[in-house]
Amino acid sequence: MGTQSCINIQKEWDIVGARQLGRDIAKKIGFGTVDQARIATAVSELARNIYLYADSGKVCFEAIETIDKKGISMIAIDSGPGISDISLVMQDGYSTSRGLGAGLPGVKRLMDEFDLISEKEQGTEVKTIKWLR
Amino acid sequence: MDSQFKKIVLENSDTIVRMWVEEVNALKDANYTSSISEELFDSTNREFVNVIFTRIKNVEPAETLEDFAEKLINLGWPLSYITDGLQVFRRVTVDFILSQSEKVDSNHISLVLQSVDKWVEPLIRQLVNEYSGNWENVVSLQRLALQELSAPLIPVMENITIMPLIGTIDTERAKFIMENLLEGVIRHNSEVVLMDITGVPVVDTMVAHHIIQAAEAVRLIGAKCILVGIRPEIAQTIVNLGIDLSQFPTKSSLRKGFTTALEITNRKIVDLDTKVDNLENMINSLHRE
Numbered sequence: 001m002g003t004q005s006c007i008n009i010q011k012e013w014d015i016v017g018a019r020q021l022g023r024d025i026a027k028k029i030g031f032g033t034v035d036q037a038r039i040a041t042a043v044s045e046l047a048r049n050i051y052l053y054a055d056s057g058k059v060c061f062e063a064i065e066t067i068d069k070k071g072i073s074m075i076a077i078d079s080g081p082g083i084s085d086i087s088l089v090m091q092d093g094y095s096t097s098r099g100l101g102a103g104l105p106g107v108k109r110l111m112d113e114f115d116l117i118s119e120k121e122q123g124t125e126v127k128t129i130k131w132l133r
Numbered sequence: 134m135d136s137q138f139k140k141i142v143l144e145n146s147d148t149i150v151r152m153w154v155e156e157v158n159a160l161k162d163a164n165y166t167s168s169i170s171e172e173l174f175d176s177t178n179r180e181f182v183n184v185i186f187t188r189i190k191n192v193e194p195a196e197t198l199e200d201f202a203e204k205l206i207n208l209g210w211p212l213s214y215i216t217d218g219l220q221v222f223r224r225v226t227v228d229f230i231l232s233q234s235e236k237v238d239s240n241h242i243s244l245v246l247q248s249v250d251k252w253v254e255p256l257i258r259q260l261v262n263e264y265s266g267n268w269e270n271v272v273s274l275q276r277l278a279l280q281e282l283s284a285p286l287i288p289v290m291e292n293i294t295i296m297p298l299i300g301t302i303d304t305e306r307a308k309f310i311m312e313n314l315l316e317g318v319i320r321h322n323s324e325v326v327l328m329d330i331t332g333v334p335v336v337d338t339m340v341a342h343h344i345i346q347a348a349e350a351v352r353l354i355g356a357k358c359i360l361v362g363i364r365p366e367i368a369q370t371i372v373n374l375g376i377d378l379s380q381f382p383t384k385s386s387l388r389k390g391f392t393t394a395l396e397i398t399n400r401k402i403v404d405l406d407t408k409v410d411n412l413e414n415m416i417n418s419l420h421r422e
């Protein structure tokens with residue numbers, strides 16, 4: 001297991017920093033251009049959600065390895081308002097900010113593993129993994 | 134008490150300055166200012182210490198604090214030179230006054246600290262303000278320069294305009310792109326705008342949303358927006374995100390987009406060589422008759 005690198009999300013430009021960090025780590029692990037773009041886009045979505053809906057939080061990356069595969073794990077954590085109906089926000093087109101509402105379902109499709117844990121008033125944690133193929 | 138401490142400091146200014154210079158010199162080698170020449174470093178130190186002492190003496194300064202700060206800023210000296218210098222001054226002066234005091238109890242130490250802080254703090258505050266004011270100035274100028282670069286419009290030919298986008302798009306820039314696009318379409322009387330995203334590193338749902346809105350707004354004022362320069366990896370992520378771009382025209386390259394723009398405006402590129410060839414053929418066939 002590698003070490004975790006995190007980036008705090010407070011200002012809009014932190015999203016760019018998180019994206020760069022995610023892309024750098026993905027590149028080091030050996031992901032190709034398309035998967036790098038997928039990972040960077042997923043980072044962008046989760047980091048922006050933190051910036052928009054939770055004010056502040058962080059995005060953490062880790063290079064992971066099992067017996068037969070390597071990958072990158074990305075976790076976005078905030079202690080914002082939380083999400084009460086998870087199946088609702090996972091629907092394409094659902095948005096409370098007049099956005100496209102494609103962020104969370106999009107991230108699920110961009111990454112290989114996706115897990116959303118949230119509690120009202122407690123915050124939100126999105127865990128994702130992309131495996132190297 | 135304050136005036137008494139002041140008196141000690143002013144009467145022994147030579148000693149204090151010597152101690153100060155020694156410590157500041159020791160800092161020089163360890164860090165930032167090591168590339169600065171000895172002479173410049175010495176003369177700047179002299180100016181610095183003069184500025185400090187004129188403040189403490191409360192006399193009309195030969196060189197104002199603003200002038201001194203401006204000079205340092207223009208020469209590109211780091212702010213830490215000033216903060217370190219004033220910290221050293223504070224420490225040296227407190228030590229010196231205490232060494233001159235007959236009885237040193239906690240009450241006395243606290244009085245000395247209070248006095249010296251009262252001299253040094255406004256200096257630090259003012260110098261830091263001068264520096265940060267300068268930075269803010271630089272940042273706002275750069276922001277302006279960036280804004281001019283952020284959404285350029287090129288009227289390549291009558292009715293056809295290109296907007297090449299390079300770099301990250303944040304909310305502010307997205308707004309600027311929209312404004313510039315609409316204003317430009319009207320000003321140049323464009324029928325077609327080619328929005329080139331070759332240089333945009335990531336197209337997430339927010340960027341896509343802004344592009345869709347911009348294209349829609351362009352349509353509402355009677356022109357057509359073609360999205361070009363969609364790199365293969367961007368095309369794939371857009372599909373993964375589930376964003377539907379089928380509503381408006383896209384082309385993989387600027388060249389293809391431009392050809393389409395010509396078609397829309399009822400024009401085409403004619404190869405001059407083939408025209409000459411045709412002409413020659415015609416002349417030849419005429420000769421043969």
Ligand SMILES: Nc1ncnc2c1ncn2[C@@H]1O[C@H](COP(=O)(O)OP(=O)(O)O)[C@@H](O)[C@H]1O
Pocket residue numbers: 045049050053054078080081082083089094095096097098099100101102103104105124338
């Ligand atoms: N970190 C979060 N904290 C609270 N609510 C969130 C968070 N992330 C997403 N949401 C909610 O889920 C909705 C859908 O998010 P998303 O799919 O990214 O689309 P969009 O951001 O375009 O609205 C958001 O509108 C918001 O209400």
Ligand SMILES: [Mg+2]
Pocket residue numbers: 045048049099103104
């Ligand atoms: Mg979102």
